[in-house]
Amino acid sequence: MFRGSIPPLPTPFRQGRVDEEALRRLVERAIRGGSHGISVGGTTGEPGTQTLEERKRVLEIALDQAAGRVPVIPGTGALRLEETLELTRFAKEAGAQGAMVIVPYYLKPNQEGLYRYFAEVAKAVPDFPILLYNIPGRAGVEIAPKTVARLRRDFPQVVGLKHSSKDLEYLSQLFQEAGRDFLVFCGLESLTLPMMSLGAVGTIAATANWLPGEVARLTELALAGDYAGARELHYHLLEANEAIFWDTNPIPLKTVLSWMGLLQKEWRLPLGPTTPEVEERLRAMARRYRLLEEA
């Protein structure tokens, strides 16, 4: 099953349209850099400002470029259940290895509502692996460990969860409730090592778009139980991990990738460019990690 570093790719735009060539470049760079999988349509991919057709096309390109070399796990969640079902069914039919489905944002559903929502998703795609995506800072609500455990019990295809939160207590409770073999991925870059020490099997971290080899290696060391080695990389990656959030993700990420010649410095409103001060700090950070030497 899934393990290691699975970078959530940004969606490159050129003059407002999805830049398919640049997307292929990102997929290729992530795989050649040693990533163990790739994800599109995560938060980093700006799915909320794309049409369903665009989201499907992004997935098709990623699958085509990955060509079976690593698992492709797209984000397929949307605010409306019908859209989530459509995208998740599409992901399965298109050949993705699983789907990551975000806790529906903005509406602040209760736990019974969340259970029923994810139950509908699971029923729509029997046998297709589902990773729940817990991101309370953006969704406004958290899926409780007991709800996750209930989903796993009733739908064994709910194989894991991506945890984008600083709450480590949640993680321990989750393993207690859902089982230690539940596939948890860290979704907050600088907590990859702490979460893996508690039992997470990898990370879905935007930093891996800058430094795929280092992030992949950190997860490999942690999976092998070499925490001293993983700790070295944890501190090595610390500034890059923090830099991802110097402005709203994926603004810093795309800014630096544009300097690396990998995509245009473009996103969709309401995301806007960062300040000159942040750009200056990003440039210094990128130099320290030798990212600009690739351009």
Ligand SMILES: O=C(O)C1=N[C@H](C(=O)O)C[C@H](O)C1
């Ligand atoms: O795109 C993702 O998946 C991630 N998004 C998180 C966020 O933007 O809050 C952070 C992490 O990089 C993974």
